Amino acid sequence: MNRSNEDPPDRSITAGADFLHLSADAVPRGGKSDWLAREIRHALADSRLPVGSRLPATRVLAGELGVSRGVVTEAYQRLIEDGHLAGRGRNGTVVVGAPAAVAPPTPRTMAAPPPRRSVFAGGPGADVFDAMRMTRARIDLSPGLPDLAAFPRAAWLRTERRVLASLAASDLGYGDPRGTPALRLAIANWIARNRGIRADPGDVLIVAGTAQTLTLVGQVLRHQGVPAVAVEDPGSLGARQQLHNCRLATPPVPVDSEGIRVDELRATGEAAVLLTPAHQFPTGVVLRGGRRSELISWARENDGLIIEDDYDAEHRYDRAPVPALRSVLAENVIYAGTVSKLLAPALRIGWVLAPPKYRDALVDAKRFADLGNAALPQLVLAQFMESGAMERQLRHLRRHHRRRRDAMIEAVGAHLPEATVHGAAAGLHLTITFEAGFADTDFAAAALARDVKVHPLSWHGQRPRPPGLVLGYAASTPADIAQGVATLGEVLRRL
Numbered sequence: 001m002n003r004s005n006e007d008p009p010d011r012s013i014t015a016g017a018d019f020l021h022l023s024a025d026a027v028p029r030g031g032k033s034d035w036l037a038r039e040i041r042h043a044l045a046d047s048r049l050p051v052g053s054r055l056p057a058t059r060v061l062a063g064e065l066g067v068s069r070g071v072v073t074e075a076y077q078r079l080i081e082d083g084h085l086a087g088r089g090r091n092g093t094v095v096v097g098a099p100a101a102v103a104p105p106t107p108r109t110m111a112a113p114p115p116r117r118s119v120f121a122g123g124p125g126a127d128v129f130d131a132m133r134m135t136r137a138r139i140d141l142s143p144g145l146p147d148l149a150a151f152p153r154a155a156w157l158r159t160e161r162r163v164l165a166s167l168a169a170s171d172l173g174y175g176d177p178r179g180t181p182a183l184r185l186a187i188a189n190w191i192a193r194n195r196g197i198r199a200d201p202g203d204v205l206i207v208a209g210t211a212q213t214l215t216l217v218g219q220v221l222r223h224q225g226v227p228a229v230a231v232e233d234p235g236s237l238g239a240r241q242q243l244h245n246c247r248l249a250t251p252p253v254p255v256d257s258e259g260i261r262v263d264e265l266r267a268t269g270e271a272a273v274l275l276t277p278a279h280q281f282p283t284g285v286v287l288r289g290g291r292r293s294e295l296i297s298w299a300r301e302n303d304g305l306i307i308e309d310d311y312d313a314e315h316r317y318d319r320a321p322v323p324a325l326r327s328v329l330a331e332n333v334i335y336a337g338t339v340s341k342l343l344a345p346a347l348r349i350g351w352v353l354a355p356p357k358y359r360d361a362l363v364d365a366k367r368f369a370d371l372g373n374a375a376l377p378q379l380v381l382a383q384f385m386e387s388g389a390m391e392r393q394l395r396h397l398r399r400h401h402r403r404r405r406d407a408m409i410e411a412v413g414a415h416l417p418e419a420t421v422h423g424a425a426a427g428l429h430l431t432i433t434f435e436a437g438f439a440d441t442d443f444a445a446a447a448l449a450r451d452v453k454v455h456p457l458s459w460h461g462q463r464p465r466p467p468g469l470v471l472g473y474a475a476s477t478p479a480d481i482a483q484g485v486a487t488l489g490e491v492l493r494r495l
Helices: 032-045 058-065 069-081 116-120 128-134 153-166 181-195 209-223 237-245 262-268 290-302 356-370 375-386 389-415 440-449 478-494
Strands: 085-087 093-095 204-207 230-233 252-256 272-275 305-309 333-338 350-353 420-422 429-433 468-472
Touching: 032 069, 032 478, 058 069, 069 085, 116 128, 116 440, 153 375, 153 389, 181 204, 181 333, 181 350, 181 375, 204 209, 204 356, 209 237, 209 305, 209 333, 209 350, 209 356, 230 237, 252 262, 262 290, 290 305, 375 389, 389 429, 389 478, 440 468, 440 478
Parallel strands: 230 252, 230 272, 272 305, 305 333
Antiparallel strands: 085 093, 204 350, 333 350, 420 429, 429 468
């Protein structure tokens, strides 16, 4: 379990090659840095290297293993980037967090967990994502999972201390259900800088992530007599589940290489649609050019409502940013954003901008849901954003995730040459498809039996399509990504 990145206690433990159970005889001929990083990671996971222990100097460990100092330096650097180690100058390299260990075998005296195959048996139920999170796997390539080890603990803690030091007693009471004024101003500034959206802070509603946005919007639309929200196909299973929970139908609209088919949207006759236009989930398609113009015309001609989920628009690598639809069509767009992929889902902080005719109803729905988000995390996030720390975190994540994205593309090319890769230019996941006759749920189940967790593409579609997998890369190291995709290649050959 990860610990805070502030200075850990000095436990006077200095690990060496013997303590790590390593020897020069075990060093492979190639991939030495990958091997060493993996071995240290195992030592962290099984507590041979507890938080607070110091690793040997790079030249010392290099000498003990008979490798170059650069091999050790690179391995240490990878673990520092993963948030497991920290350089302390003259105090050396210190353990500050450990990856989650693989759960030990269940004792015979305890009830055995359900077979891993069961999570993929039949159609995905309402609790499928809870079941997936509770299902342990050594390599987790699930989409939608950010690198939780990259959370800026030290910077967040410093900001939290500053906020608490200046907090008035009145700030600890019940607040505005729309959110704290400080965070609403910070959000307005953030989306202006990063998404080209001009908004008054009074227009911003703070919510508990995009899931709550969809629930609140669904309640409002249902109350106003709207029976359905059209959705992209394929599109997010989780989003459909939220809308279904509000008793809204979700007619599917096909997505092609240019984005949602606006002609098919018109054919549904629906007045509302949920989109992920900046980086479509799960295909990664960007909505732009002629298709954006068609969509804008549909909204203006039909007084149509677009729910714009901008969930990972900041994470881009090989292309320029695409303007948010809200920036050009404010009167017809409910815009939803979140910090779940920039910081951590545990914060449960997102935001909504709605056209005037929906704004008061959404605030009422939020008020009666929970009286507003917790104020303290809002105040910390506001100062974190306004101080420039959020921009620094985003720059770090882009470099960090690009390396992992590149590692996944390389691994897919080497081990799954039959696959077609989609959506690799941005986001935290990519999708691969196959021209084959197997069921992708069988593929995912077989992968899980080999300790690799993935999503079958069919979960996220309502219409039949070729099999595929949705693969997240943000939360796994390049070495684990390579090993996980190699395992997928072995599984595919057996299928």
